[in-house]
Amino acid sequence: MKKVFFIVAFLAFSLLSAREVFFVPGWRTGSSAREGCVRIMRDIWPGVPISVKSWNSRVPYKEARNNAASFSKELFNEIRSMPESRRRDLILVGHSIGAGIVLEVISNLAAENMQILEAALLGGAVPDDDARMWDLFKVVRTRCYGVAFAGDAVLKLLYPLSESGSPLGLTGWKFCHPRWVETRIEQKLSFFNHYAYLYLEELDRLVDSLPPPREIVISDAVAPYHFDENGLYWQKVDNVSDWELQKHLFYPDFRILDPEKRVRYTGSEAPARRTFADIVRQLSSVPAK
Numbered sequence: 001m002k003k004v005f006f007i008v009a010f011l012a013f014s015l016l017s018a019r020e021v022f023f024v025p026g027w028r029t030g031s032s033a034r035e036g037c038v039r040i041m042r043d044i045w046p047g048v049p050i051s052v053k054s055w056n057s058r059v060p061y062k063e064a065r066n067n068a069a070s071f072s073k074e075l076f077n078e079i080r081s082m083p084e085s086r087r088r089d090l091i092l093v094g095h096s097i098g099a100g101i102v103l104e105v106i107s108n109l110a111a112e113n114m115q116i117l118e119a120a121l122l123g124g125a126v127p128d129d130d131a132r133m134w135d136l137f138k139v140v141r142t143r144c145y146g147v148a149f150a151g152d153a154v155l156k157l158l159y160p161l162s163e164s165g166s167p168l169g170l171t172g173w174k175f176c177h178p179r180w181v182e183t184r185i186e187q188k189l190s191f192f193n194h195y196a197y198l199y200l201e202e203l204d205r206l207v208d209s210l211p212p213p214r215e216i217v218i219s220d221a222v223a224p225y226h227f228d229e230n231g232l233y234w235q236k237v238d239n240v241s242d243w244e245l246q247k248h249l250f251y252p253d254f255r256i257l258d259p260e261k262r263v264r265y266t267g268s269e270a271p272a273r274r275t276f277a278d279i280v281r282q283l284s285s286v287p288a289k
Helices: 002-017 031-044 061-080 097-111 131-139 153-161 196-208 269-284
Strands: 020-024 050-052 090-095 118-122 144-149 180-185 234-240 243-248 254-257 262-267
Touching: 020 031, 020 061, 020 097, 031 050, 031 196, 061 097, 061 153, 090 097, 090 196, 097 118, 097 131, 118 196, 144 196, 180 196, 234 269, 243 269, 254 269, 262 269
Parallel strands: 020 050, 020 090, 090 118, 118 144, 144 180
Antiparallel strands: 234 243, 243 254, 254 262
């Protein structure tokens, strides 16, 4: 019995250890501040290795924006060169300009049909209607987090010097998505509200308030996922938690759509029903933290 327990414990630890966090700090974030950020992230993701992806940010603001663009390419190349199994368990966290770096990396990963586990954009110095935000949901397998501070004076005063419109980190994302989870904090305007540790503390509270993210595993799934293009010819057979089993009106074909209306499986009736039953089983199970 003890042997079985240790085997289960070892497997659980192995699964947990497979994850890792890359944290991309923002403009002029010093080493002591980064150490504080790492301490908070260890509380958010206990037992998960955390790497601070430093870049040349301790320069004037405009120069920092150029350095960020160069570093985005470096970080993308590093992640692209990873084994797929490691890349799929990666968590990307970016603060301020670092959130823009993360978003650019995500966009490049989307272009190559590569995926990671999670992403968090904190006080993002990117437009609140940035088209690259939609790439998050092609790349991130589980959940995307956002934290915005309405009282962030750094974003309010400095962001307009180089960009137009409203920043994501000040107003939040203009749109919504089932896997985008965001908290917007209303506070008095202050330069101190831009510190990364404040955003991470809010992220910690946000993550603790939510059930663990889950990913439904489908054998023989359609890859890459594609969105419903001709739903007119498909009839609903079953629906559980917005997952839908459908039958073609004219052919003996079945398919499965996820809550985002992406086609995740196509095939004949018997295997489609077995696959849908397995999805229902996964939905009814309680995911482990």
